[in-house]
Amino acid sequence: MDRLVVVTGASGGIGAAIAQRLAADGDRVVMLARRADRLHELAERIGGHAHPVDLAVGDDVSRVCAEIVATHGVPDVVINNAGAGRFTSIEETSNREAAEQMAVPYLATFHVTRGFIEPMLARGSGTIFAINSPVAVVPWPGAVGYAAARFAVRGFTEALRQDLWGTGLQVGSLSPTRVHSDYFEANPDSVQRVPRVEALVGKMTVEQVADTVAHCLQYRPDKDTYAPWRWALIAPWARVFPSAVAALYRATGHRRR
Numbered sequence: 610m611d612r613l614v615v616v617t618g619a620s621g622g623i624g625a626a627i628a629q630r631l632a633a634d635g636d637r638v639v640m641l642a643r644r645a646d647r648l649h650e651l652a653e654r655i656g657g658h659a660h661p662v663d664l665a666v667g668d669d670v671s672r673v674c675a676e677i678v679a680t681h682g683v684p685d686v687v688i689n690n691a692g693a694g695r696f697t698s699i700e701e702t703s704n705r706e707a708a709e710q711m712a713v714p715y716l717a718t719f720h721v722t723r724g725f726i727e728p729m730l731a732r733g734s735g736t737i738f739a740i741n742s743p744v745a746v747v748p749w750p751g752a753v754g755y756a757a758a759r760f761a762v763r764g765f766t767e768a769l770r771q772d773l774w775g776t777g778l779q780v781g782s783l784s785p786t787r788v789h790s791d792y793f794e795a796n797p798d799s800v801q802r803v804p805r806v807e808a809l810v811g812k813m814t815v816e817q818v819a820d821t822v823a824h825c826l827q828y829r830p831d832k833d834t835y836a837p838w839r840w841a842l843i844a845p846w847a848r849v850f851p852s853a854v855a856a857l858y859r860a861t862g863h864r865r866r
Contacts, residue, residue: 610634610635610636611635611636611637612631612636612637612685612686613636613637613639613681613682613683613684613685613686614631614636614637614638614639614684614685614686614687614688615638615639615640615641615677615684615686615687615688615721615725616628616631616638616639616640616641616688616690617640617641617642617664617688617689617690617691617717617718617721618641618642618664618690618691618692618717619638619640619641619642619648619651619690620640620642620643620644620647620648620651621642621644621647622788622815623690623740623785623788623815623818623819624640624642624688624690624691625647625651625815626815626816626818626819627688627690627740627818627819627822628640628651628655628657629651629654629655629819630816630819630820630822630823631819631822631823632655632656632657633655634823636686637657637658637681638655638656638657638658639657639658639660639677639681639684640652640657640658640659640660641660641661641662641664641673641691641721642661642662642664642691643661643662643663643664644661645659645661648660648661649661658680658681660673660676660677664691664713664716664717664720664721665709665712665713665716665717665720666720667716667720667723670717670720670721670724671720671723671724673724674721674724674725675724677725678725678728683725683728683729683731683732683735684725684729684735685734685735685736686735686736686738686826686830687721687722687725687729687735687736687737687738688738688739688740688822689714689717689718689721689722689737689738689739689740689762690739690740691713691714691717691718692713692714692740692742693709693710693713693714694706694709694710694713694714694754694755694758695755696751696752696755696802696803696863697751697752697753697754697755698750698751698752698753698863698865699753699754702753702754706754707754707757710754710755710757710758711754711757711758711761713758714758714759714762715758715761715762715765718739718762718765719765722737722765722769729778730773730776730778733776733777733778734777734778735777735778735779736778736779736780736781736826736830736831737769737773737778737779737780737781738780738781738782738783738822738825738826738830739762739765739766739781739782739783740782740783740784740785740818740822741759741762741763741766741782741783741784742759742784743784743786743787743810743835743840743844744756744759744760745759745760745762745763745784746763746784746835746844746847746848747847747851747854747855747858748760748855748858749802749803749804749858749859749862749863750802750858750859750862750863750864751802751862751863752802752863762782763782766780766781766782766833770831779830779831780831781825781826781829781830781831781832781833781834782833782834783818783821783822783825783833783834783835783836784833784834784835784836784840784844785813785817785818785821785835785836785837785840786807786810786811786812786813786836786837786840787800787803787807787812787813788812788813788814788815788818789812789813789814789815801863802862802863803862804857804858804859804861804862804863805861805862806857806858806861806862809839809843810837810839810840810843811837811839811840813836813837817836817837818836821834821836
């Protein structure tokens with residue numbers, strides 16, 4: 610397709626799978642993440658470009674974005690995928706950890722979008738696309754800081770869509786269900802906080818998420834998408850009847866001992 614695509618959080622998990630899938634489709638892929646060694650290894654393997662950066666540091670992100678525009682051009686697609694944070698209750702979350710949870714994913718999403726938005730606006734085309742979480746639709750107990758940060762990404766996506774209306778830029782998102790990735794390997798206690806009702810909506814592999822992203826970019830770049838299909842059926846009901854769906858997640862979720 611020969612689009613210039615920027616993927617954040619691309620050193621592993623969902624981000625790496627997205628980068629690999631889009632490179633295989635013929636896109637020119639630029640990858641951002643903190644883990645430089647893994648980022649460079651993947652870039653060499655798929656023919657992409659690695660730009661290591663701490664996405665939580667706004668000035669560093671601005672510098673890297675300017676380098677990318679100068680070296681590779683103005684992106685056609687920016688995929689804000691970077692995410693972090695444990696699932697913890699309010700009393701388990703320090704002030705510092707709360708700030709870190711908000712820094713990635715939310716501030717990282719803002720910094721990267723802000724870094725590219727002016728040249729994209731000047732060109733009058735492009736797609737800003739976020740990878741989010743079901744907890745941004747239905748909060749569940751035992752993950753207060755993480756949920757708040759994901760709600761911030763959802764709010765940013767919806768506000769940005771309004772802000773960019775009529776500019777030629779598109780704003781979309783994908784919220785997949787729980788994904789088999791290195792996130793839960795790094796945070797093994799978090800899987801116990803996922804509500805049992807999740808069994809109704811299913812799980813996904815990183816490859817399935819990457820395939821869905823490719824589909825969204827082609828057919829739904831300006832929409833909010835939910836996957837797999839069972840979650841896509843439930844998510845709209847959560848928006849219409851939030852209290853009822855929240856009660857279901859609460860009843861099957863984490864309980865304080």
